[in-house]
Every structure is written in structure tokens, then in C-alpha cells.
Amino acid sequence: MKGVQIQPAMPRSWRPETKPHKFCPGCGHGIVLKALGEAIDELEIQDRVVFGCDIGCSLLAWDFFNVDTVQTHHGRTTPVMVGMKRANPELIVVAYMGDGGGYAIGTQHLVNAATRNDRITVILVNNTQYGMTGGQMAPTTLPGQKTETTPFGRDPELTGYPIQGPEMVASITRDGAYVARGTVAKPRQLKGFIKRALQNQMAGRGFSFVEALSTCPTNWRTNAEDTWKFIEKEMTKYFKVGEVKVPPELARGKGEREDG
């Protein structure tokens, strides 16, 4: 970024009336939504973004932004935003969901929207379990990780290994798609990924997908130190952070790359 820019404490596109937000202390959602808010501000698209949020902790964001927002059903945010985008391609639509919504109950929607190269941006928050229902196993739960439905730790023999979401999306999309995995441990990089995902939609190139590794101390039962250890050391063993697929036009784009 050129010159000195003073970041406002709260993105302009946030809705001050609904702050402080409702997420738990230490929750990563706030960081992801800050990155999204800043990306919206920088791209000056607040007047044409529609934010769709899923069920799970993501629904707590239903009144988070000064942006038109629709809260849908569990797993169904992707199709709502697909239908909206196709009905009005002028809108910039963001489908915001957790790992349960995107990788379990709504997988068919994610897979097919990606395959069709729908011009939408999906932001999926991966915190390795179902937060709002009380900490059950998700497709992203790490081997050995305790959850309420794997009280003795996830046994990969019985329930498999963590889903490789961005890698899957990258392998089923064509060249116009943008796919990345960021982490709330690197907020500047994450913001860069989200911004590029939005730019890719604005350019009408194709499906844009960002998985954000995120924290859930409440259900991990971790203190601050262990929380960061888990996201930086444990999660990254299975989830590789970085851009997975970048359209050539976007790769050549000027100076938007953020390496955090």
C-alpha cells in the first residue's frame, strides 16, 4: 500500500448501532467481518453489495453491516445469492457461512455453484466445528480433536480427515475462478484475499471463494495463548494458507496482492 493510510477503527460499511457485536471473546468472525468491511470500503461498493449469511454463528452478522443483508437457512445461502446474482448481475453478492453450512449441509450448492462458475463470492469461516449448536464435529474437525460428537477425539478411520475445501473448489472450477485460504491470524493477507475475491466477481470472471481459518476459543476451551497456537500450528498442518487459484488477469492486476 502506498503512503501512510490511517485505518479507521471501524470500517465505514459496519453498522455502528449494532456494535459491539455479539460474537464471543476471541472469536474469529469479528476479524473476518472486519476484513470484509474494509474490502467493501476500499472497493467503494457498499451501495451494491448484498451480504447473505447462513445459520450457525454466521447468522449473528445479520445486522452487522450497513449493507443490504439476507439471513437464510443452514447451507442455503449459496443458492439464495446465486438466484439473486442471476436475477440482477449488477449486485455484488457475498455468501457468508461456516464450515458446516458450506462443507456439510450445503456442499451440493457449493460444488454446483463452483462448477457453474457462478459470479458470486463465498466466504467460508473454518473453525473446525459447529459453534452455535454447541461444538459438534464438522467436516473440518482435525484428527484427534475433541468435540461434543467426538468426545474421545475425531477418529479418521470412522469419520475421515478434514475436508480440503479450497483445493476441492479449485479443482472443479475453470480459469476465471479465484480460490484462496486465509487466516484470521494474518488479517491483512485475509483482507487482500477477500478483496481480490470481490474484484473477481466485479470483473465478472467467475466463482470466488475464500476460506478463512478462524478461532473458536469457546468451543475449543482454549485460553488466548492456546487459541493462537491451535490456529497457527495445528490447523495449518491440514489447511495450507495461501492463494490456490488466481485468474491470470487478476494475477497481473496492479498491486492488490497482500502477503500479510
Added chain:
Amino acid sequence: MARPVKILLAGEGGQGVQAVAEIIAEAAYEKGREALYIPNFGIEQRGGVSLAFVQVGDEPIGPPRFETADLAIALSDRAVVRSRPYVGPETTFIYDSSIGTNHLPQGVTRLVAVPAIEVSKKELHPRVFNVMILGAVIGLTGVITVEEAKEAIERRLGHRFEKDPALRELNHRAVERGVELVKGKL
């Protein structure tokens, strides 16, 4: 209340009974009469016997499938069996003469064999077999005239006749031959 004429056509897939049903219903409709046509379209529509239910009348038609046909035409052994539930004592039952008689419905007063398959093969062409059946239906019911049938065929196949006028001639002969086949049979 004037009852519509109820016609059931039953044949093997590829024998073209649905096209015959459609032509009859459309021609009757063009003439300003009430008409309703529905095929059977269950999972069995892929392979298996094809049934077509046609009703032509002067008042709006009631239920799309009838219980008893006025005229039933069955073009294979299996078609005879499949059409049996819709055949009553008052039904005129027409079947191809190649069909063995042991499957035929019991208690039907008007049971008529027509050598449609044989005639179409020997005198015309197997591809106009169903058009001959159309002629037979017309000959037996008079729901539409031969001319109306020819117009309906023209609407469907006119574009092909442009390229191959002999095909038009073949179709016309098939309708007429079908009418002849059933003349005096009742």
C-alpha cells in the same frame, strides 16, 4: 349429456401409437371439436407397451383417462394384455392379425383382426404402419375425415414432404388403405 368417443391405442414402443393419437386429437381440435389426449408416461415409458388415450366430443371432456374404451386397438401380444382393463363388453376391439388369439379379451362382441403389419410390409412400407392404423381408426369411428387426417399429417410432416414428395403420397395411401382394411368389418 353427449358422451365423447373414447379411443385407446396400445402398441410397442416404436409402433407410433402416440403419433396417431396426437394426430386424431389435433385434427379434431382444428375442426372445432373438444378433444383430449394423454399418453401413459410412467417409468415404463422407457421400453414396454405404449398406451394412448384419446377422447373426442362436442362438450368439454371429463377425466383424462377413461374406464372403458369405445374403440381399442392393440398392435402386439403385450399390448393386448395391457389394454384389457380398458375393454368392456361394448368395446370394439381391433388387433393385428399376427397376434395369437389366446390372449384376446373375453366377452367382447366386436372383436376384429386386421392384417395391418403384413399389409404395411408388403404393400407400403413399415414406417407408415401407424398411419395405416390412423386410417383404421377413422374408418371405424369417423371422429375425423380422411381429408382432415391428411391435413394433420401435412402439418406434422409437411417440411419433409417438401424434400420428398413421394413420402406424402405414401402417407396418403397408408391412410386410405387403413380405412379400406376395416371397411365392412363391423
Added chain:
Amino acid sequence: MDLDVVEPFFTLRPIKRELEARGLQVVARERHTLGLGETGVPLPAEAKWALRREGDVILDVGYGAYGAQTLNLVEGADRHPDLQVLAVINVARPMTATVEDVVAHVRELGRVDGLINNTHLGEETTVELVQEGARLVTAAARLLGLPVVATSVVKELAPLLGGRDVMGNPVRVLERFMPRAFW
């Protein structure tokens, strides 16, 4: 403080106001800030700092696969000199019905400093049941090398027990609020 984030059905929230009227400070979400339709509930920020408060602090850890590890959510819980982790045992629950079950359960919880015999059957509790609980919990405590801090009993039955239960553990008298906590 309500730390039960797994299954908050029996939590303190519905009776928060009533408890506050009696001079308690209750750290739990108000009903209108619940999780929009789901059972799980985000923790309020002040939960993290609960141990910085004056006076007696009671943390309801709830249940869950992580046991007492839930205390990690509270700043300073790992090193606070006065913090005691007490496992509340009801032998009328099938998961903790035998000495072996109680021992296994407590070991699963992680750090535990003592046991409380809270054996009951709601409205149908009898003195015999409480005493049976005292015997089993005390036996389990010996195997675990932990003290039994108390036997708790509702105030209606307390006079029948006296100051100590059959195993000599002190008796604490309970006034039940939880029947009003259903929501």
C-alpha cells in the same frame, strides 16, 4: 457465571433477574441477545474476566467433552490461588450411577479438587437416596484421592439428615431455583 455453552437449556439465564434481586451478580447473556434461534450461545465478553471480580465467584462449567478445560475461557483460571474445581455428582444419573462410573467421569473432567454429592431425583428425592449417594461418592473420592466437600440436599429434607451425612460429610442446604429456569 454461566459457562455452559453446550446445552444451555438448564442455565441460569431465565432466573438471572431473580438471583440478582437476592444480591448475586450473574454473568450470563440476557435472553434477547441469545443466538438467534440456535441452542448454543456466544459467551459475553465479561465472562472472560470473571475472576477479576470481588467476593465469591461461582463458575458453572456445564458439561461437555472438554470437561473442566472450559475454565480456559476464563482469564487466570489456571493460576488463581483460590480457585477450586468441584465435581457435582448425582448418582441417580445413569452415567454416574456406580463408583467406577464416578471415578471414570471425574478423571475425564481433567482438573478436579473435590467432589460434591448432589444426589437427587427432583421432587422425588428421599433421604435414603441422598445417603446412598453419600456412600458411593465417598468411595469414589477415596479412590481418586479427593475430598468430599459436602453433600447437598434441598431444604425440605435437610432436617432429616442433620449436619452430617451417613459418611460424615458436611451437609449443605439447597433452595431450588432451577425448576423455574426452563425456557
Added chain:
Amino acid sequence: MPAKPKPVEGEKKVFMTGNEVVAWAAAAAGAECMYGYPITPQNEIMHYWTRLAPKFGLIFLQTEDELAAGFTMLGGVLAGRKSFTATAGPGNTLMQEPLSMAEMMRLPAVVVIQQRGGPSTGQVVYSQQEVTLTSLGGNGEGLRVVYSTSSHQDLYDYTIKAFNTAWRYRFPTFVLGDGYQGKMREPVVMYDPELRGVELVPAEPYVGRPGTPGVDRPPAHLRNAYSIEEELYEAVMELVREYEKVAPEIVEHEAFGVDGARVVAVAHGVVFRAVKGVVRELRQQGVPVGYFRPITLRPFPADALRRVAATGVRLLVVESAYGQLARLVKEALSGLPAEVHGLYKPGVLVGQGEIATRIKTLVQGG
């Protein structure tokens, strides 16, 4: 932008399948988006819609399942376009999830159901077994409108009406047909609704209106989840009050020969065609019989049916289901000492012969 050509100009009589009729009617009603998933017997609605699409600038997407079809439809609605879908049987089961969201958020939507046999995969041909599901499905209160059609003319008229009802009252609206209606061919008069004085209710966007949210206007924050019982209770009761207020404007039925009748046959959909023929013929023969046809199954024409039943007639409910219409009838007549008889044939068409026999028996007091 040049005005788009109208899908149906003037008025013309045509002979086609019911599924084709629905596609034309939706286009004539100003529908712009169809999102759908293949299931027999409604597929041809999508087939014809996709053929009309390029000429009239219509949007279509074949989705990955009926859940997606329903939710993309709602996305289209939120963006301000009249959107619809069509399904049947197991697809209708899945469709209840998006439609319950429409109910809760008071979103208009049109869904055409061509009923097939059930439960489960059943058969793909015909039945009237989706009455309960379509009228009362979803985890809610059945705050929707259901039109049951019985002819191609109905399919045309009520598909157009469904769009107007949905967008005027903002309750999801169903057109309940069946496999026979979808697949059979019969004559229908197609017309430009505006030439007949039918005003097409315009669609408004719910999101993406002009101005920056929070600066020029409040943001649209649309949700269907509530925190506590009382909050939801208020929201639901508001919906119920609205629904009950407009129900009398929506409800429709058709009756014949009920005055002085000893037996009144109650039927809807394709079965009504059979009942109508039988009743009219018996009337000509002097048999004291009439018929009552609910056109809206939700809201149900309860008041009209109660007036019929109050005269002490015996009612005969005839349906291709095991008492699903009868359940609505009995609920409507609750408290009245009316005799309700049933002729239930789940998954098959009811024959005119058996209807006539049953009516005669009931007239004679049997």
C-alpha cells in the same frame, strides 16, 4: 431499452399439454426467472420455458436439487424479479424448506406442483396426495395460497392469478396440478391478461435499491431467525393476522345443484372433472345431487362449504388420496352435524362409474 415483446399477444385458442400451458402462462404473467430441477411429471414446464427464454429475455437455471431451486427462486424474488419453480412428489417435500423461509419472511413466490404418486418415489404419473404437504407443509402455519386446477384453462388462468396473488399479498402461492394435467393435451384459450383487464402486480426489489445503506437509506436487514419465543410469537401472529385479513379476498370455490340436494360431492383437481360429469348427468335424471369444488385449498372455502352442509346434506368427498381433502373438509365443518363420506383412491383416477354408484347409494340412504 426497447420494450420486450409480449409472450402472448391478443387471444388465441391452442391445443397443448398442461406443462406447456404453465410455461406460457407464467411468461404472460410477467414472470422473468424460473429456477428448477427435473422431476416427472413437471419437466416440460422447464423445457418450454427454456425455449421461450431467448425470445422474451427470460432467465432460467437448472439447479442441483429442489432445495437450490427454491432458494435461488427466493434470491430472484429478493432481487426484484417475479420468479417461480415447478416440482412434484419428493421434490415438493424438499421445496417445503425454501417455502417456509418465504412464509416467515413474507416473500412472494410461485410454485407449480404437478402431483405424482406417493409416499416416497411412488409413481411418476398422477395422484392427489400432495394436498396436505402443499397446503400445510413446512415447519409453520401453512400461510400460503394453494389453487387447485382441473383443466388447462384453469392452469392458464390460475398460473397468472398466482403471480398476482403472490405479489399482491406477499404469501407464497402454489398452483396444484397433477401428472395428468401436466401431460394431457386439450384446448385452452391463451390471452394477454392485460387485454382482459387483469392488471399485473409489479415486483419490487428487496435488496439493492438506490442509495447507500446507512447513508441515504436504512439497510435492508432481512432475517427469519428470532432469539426468543415471545419475539417469534409476535412475528408469527402478525403474519397470521395479515393472512386471515386477506383470506376472504383470495378464497374461491365453485358449486352446482347444492340447493335441494341430498348428496353433495366434494372434489378438486382432475377428479372434479369426473365428479362434474357424473353429477350433471344424474341431475338430468332427477337425482338430487350437487357438487362443491374448492378452488383454493388454502385458504379453504370453509364458510361456503358450511352453508352447504348446514342444509343437512350428506357430503361425499372424492379424491385420489386417502382422505387428504376430506381432512380439510372435516376441519371446515367442525361443529356441524354433517355426514362426511369418502371415496378415496390414492394414486389412481376415480372412475365415473364408481362415483355414480356411490352417489346413488348415499341418495337412497345407504
